[in-house]
Amino acid sequence: MNIDKNTEWSNVIKAYIESLEEGDKKNSYVDELISIYLSKRLLNAKSNKNDEQVELCKLKNKITKVKVTAAQRPTYEGFYRVLREREQIEDCSKDIAFIGNKNNFFNIWMCRSVELSEGVVPGTHIARLSHSSSTGSSFLDRNCVQDKKYMTTSALGKEIVDGTYPDAKLSKQAKFLLLEYEGNRLFDELMKGNYSVFSGLEESSEELEYWGKTYTSFLSQKPQTDFLLKQLYFPVKNNYHLLTVLLSSSLVQRIYNSHFSKDARKANEQSQKARQSDRYSDQLSIRLPSVARLLVTQSQPQNVSVLNGSRGGAVRVFSSLPPTWENQIKPPVHNKSWFDRGIPSSVIKHDIEYLRTFLLRFERIDLSTKDPKKRDWLIKWGSQILSSVMFYAEGIQNLPAGWTSELGVKLKQEHQYFLDPYRIDCSFQSAKAVSDWQSVIAGDFAKWLNRKIQGKDKKFTPQPEHTKLWSSLMLEQLREHNEMVKVVVAANREEQV
Numbered sequence: 130m131n132i133d134k135n136t137e138w139s140n141v142i143k144a145y146i147e148s149l150e151e152g153d154k155k156n157s158y159v160d161e162l163i164s165i166y167l168s169k170r171l172l173n174a175k176s177n178k179n180d181e182q183v184e185l186c187k188l189k190n191k192i193t194k195v196k197v198t199a200a201q202r203p204t205y206e207g208f209y210r211v212l213r214e215r216e217q218i219e220d221c222s223k224d225i226a227f228i229g230n231k232n233n234f235f236n237i238w239m240c241r242s243v244e245l246s247e248g249v250v251p252g253t254h255i256a257r258l259s260h261s262s263s264t265g266s267s268f269l270d271r272n273c274v275q276d277k278k279y280m281t282t283s284a285l286g287k288e289i290v291d292g293t294y295p296d297a298k299l300s301k302q303a304k305f306l307l308l309e310y311e312g313n314r315l316f317d318e319l320m321k322g323n324y325s326v327f328s329g330l331e332e333s334s335e336e337l338e339y340w341g342k343t344y345t346s347f348l349s350q351k352p353q354t355d356f357l358l359k360q361l362y363f364p365v366k367n368n369y370h371l372l373t374v375l376l377s378s379s380l381v382q383r384i385y386n387s388h389f390s391k392d393a394r395k396a397n398e399q400s401q402k403a404r405q406s407d408r409y410s411d412q413l414s415i416r417l418p419s420v421a422r423l424l425v426t427q428s429q430p431q432n433v434s435v436l437n438g439s440r441g442g443a444v445r446v447f448s449s450l451p452p453t454w455e456n457q458i459k460p461p462v463h464n465k466s467w468f469d470r471g472i473p474s475s476v477i478k479h480d481i482e483y484l485r486t487f488l489l490r491f492e493r494i495d496l497s498t499k500d501p502k503k504r505d506w507l508i509k510w511g512s513q514i515l516s517s518v519m520f521y522a523e524g525i526q527n528l529p530a531g532w533t534s535e536l537g538v539k540l541k542q543e544h545q546y547f548l549d550p551y552r553i554d555c556s557f558q559s560a561k562a563v564s565d566w567q568s569v570i571a572g573d574f575a576k577w578l579n580r581k582i583q584g585k586d587k588k589f590t591p592q593p594e595h596t597k598l599w600s601s602l603m604l605e606q607l608r609e610h611n612e613m614v615k616v617v618v619a620a621n622r623e624e625q626v
Contacts, residue, residue: 138318138326141310146238148172149301155234158241162197162228165244167205167221168197174218176292184251185217209279231332237332242302243340248295249302251316253379255293256358257433258444261426265355267293267589268375282379289379290314293434303435307343315575337390359540382446389445402617405527405551416519419448458524460532467544468577470523477514477581484510489589504598511602514578526550533557545568547607560619567607568600575599 151158171192176185186220187315192208195201206225212218252267259265268284269290282289291302306316319327324341331337361367387393396412403410423444426432428443461467487510491503530551533540540548543566552558578592578599 136329138310138315139329142239142307142315142327142330143235144303145227145305145308146235149585151238152234155237157199158237159229159231160202161197161453162231162237162240162244163225164199164202165241166206166224166228167202167209167586168192168195169220170218171205171208171212174212176215176217181215181217185215188212198614209396231345233332235330236332239340241328242305242335243343245299245342246302246306249292249299249305249306250294250348250350251290251292251306251314253290253377254375255291255378255434255437255517256355257293258376258378258381258425258437259359260357261433261616263355263357264353265358266350266352267291268352270379275542280380282377285379285383289436290381291378291382291434291436297429297432300431300435300438306348307435313326316344316348320348339480376444378434378436382440384439384445388415389440389443398613402613404615417447419516421448423448432606458528460528460535460538461525461540461548462535462538464534465539465541465544466573466577467522467525467548468518468573471525472518476521477517480510480517481581485584488582488595506601507595507598509579511599515602515606522548534586541569541573542566544573550611551618553618567604567611570607571600571603572596585602 172189174185174189176182188211192205209218209221213220228240231240237440250267251269253270254268256263256265256267264349271288272281273283274282275281290307292300292307294300294303306319308315315326319341320356322341324337327337327340333341333505358375359373360375361372361390363372365369388397397415400410400414402408404414411432423446425437425442425444428442430440431438433442461471464470484507487506527549528549530549530553532538533545533549533552534554534557538545542560543564544558546561546564546566547570575596579596582595583591584587
């Protein structure tokens with residue numbers, strides 16, 4: 130790499146450090162560096178006298194229990210003075226003074242980052258996605274071989290690299306190693322031995338060499354497994370075949386960027402509105418039924434990796450079921466309640482059976498929906514059934530607007546408001562606006578779901594608390610859906626005017 134590129138790398142690094150706005154922590158970082166330095170030196174203290182070994186071991190044990198932070202600098206200095214008085218450690222005063230006199234914040238930040246970065250690694254497959262406490266190794270897969278039978282990172286086209294760490298506090302160090310300049314990443318330059326990317330940040334050539342070698346050692350550590358990786362190996366002759374692969378954060382991120390990021394959702398909403406109002410759109414309208422949402426430490430997603438934090442800790446999984454043949458959708462004009470015949474039994478059969486079994490099991494031990502764990506499960510399976518219900522309702526809602534105005538429609542008025550939301554009819558929309566139709570739909574949904582769960586044998590008896598829970602789930606869905614409907618109806622009115 131030439132001198133100009135080295136200078137540019139230095140500028141990229143400085144710009145990143147400045148963006149963190151940590152300049153006011155300079156003194157604290159210096160104290161932390163001294164604590165780190167002393168913690169290493171103190172544990173190497175020695176004594177040639179047998180009668181002092183026991184006391185020295187006790188002191189070292191105390192040292193290991195002290196957390197290495199800026200606030201603990203006086204504690205470490207106290208230990209140092211004790212060992213100096215006993216002549217069990219060499220004089221480190223010059224090194225301590227050297228660190229204490231550091232004034233260049235870029236240099237101070239670099240020194241601290243190097244000392245903290247063990248376990249901070251780039252990767253395409255992140256071990257902590259299997260379990261946030263996993264200490265197994267993450268992997269950076271750059272294999273370019275493609276096989277259409279498999280979905281692999283080689284099919285991504287543009288490489289997506291995540292960064293992981295043992296502690297969320299080190300996410301800045303992971304992002305640091307992922308810095309890019311002219312298509313090259315910082316960690317790649319270090320692995321090539323190009324330590325000169327740090328030129329201009331060091332205070333001595335020895336410091337520059339130390340930074341480079343330390344980072345390289347961290348990035349080159351031997352892979353290790355962990356039972357929390359949940360991997361299964363099947364014996365094959367004298368070897369093993371891996372059955373459960375490590376989850377690829379890169380592939381998950383590609384799916385997220387394409388379909389679930391803020392920009393992707395916004396673009397899809399626009400195309401959906403155009404489709405529902407029969408207007409032309411140059412954007413592709415995509416519908417993703419039966420998407421499963423796996424939560425990976427959702428409360429603190431940044432604990433796992435950089436990209437998991439950006440996704441809010443959610444991994445989306447598409448259905449792998451083959452497409453099924455569906456008849457042409459017809460308006461439900463012959464029943465008062467759409468729920469009676471609107472949702473194919475085969476679609477919800479599995480979820481209904483699971484929910485029914487769950488309720489029967491807990492009914493025997495007399496646990497109500499107020500029990501947090503039970504309630505969470507009820508919400509999960511109730512929401513899954515509701516997702517199928519809303520999917521089929523959307524199919525009816527996308528029929529040509531105004532089908533409920535035809536003669537012979539037996540549907541309740543409230544169900545007409547729900548299933549023909551884009552009907553441009555002033556009297557229809559006015560009546561809808563003053564009607565409590567959402568409560569009626571929610572109540573009918575709850576009754577329908579209770580009947581399904583009750584079954585023909587009527588072993589389970591739904592309670593008012595179950596009805597209340599199903600109704601609340603539906604009401605929440607209707608409120609969200611109705612906001613979008615209002616926007617589309619208003620836009621259609623403006624076009625007519």
